Amino acid sequence: MSGSACLFLDRDGVINRERGEHTWRMEDFEILPEVATALGYAQGLGYKLVVITNQSGIGLGLYGHGEVRALHQHLAAELAKAGVRLDDVLYCPHHPSGGRCLCRKPGSLLFERAKARHGIDLGRSLMIGDRDRDMQAAAALGVRGVLVQANSALLNTIKRELRPA
């Protein structure tokens, strides 16, 4: 076996409610129903769990790294209460107005970083996201993409798409 299978997840619209605007305040960060159950199910099948998210609000000056990290610590703590261990959350802080970067999806640099850091076998992994750019970033590295509607039921998607890793 050449590495671990991984479930890559977009954040806004997949893990927490997509509000149609930047989400950085704790009170606006609403974890969607059954997310912990869904991720626990995937972990039980042998998948690592890595969230990859564009957070261009940092580049815009709307919020800082501290706010983003606090949200992600909160998410990890909420999942831990359900016995789920989030392996990583990687984010691109850049806004396209500051020039193009390789980490903002549809760029795939953060997937490569996760692969190196966690020994992931991309060919046995998949990406769940709610935007075409999530699918493009995954496809560039041969990761199977599953496009879902924003704020849809993650548990249903995972039960339909995942087999034991």
Ligand SMILES: [Mg+2]
């Ligand atoms: Mg999204």
Ligand SMILES: [Zn+2]
């Ligand atoms: Zn970036």
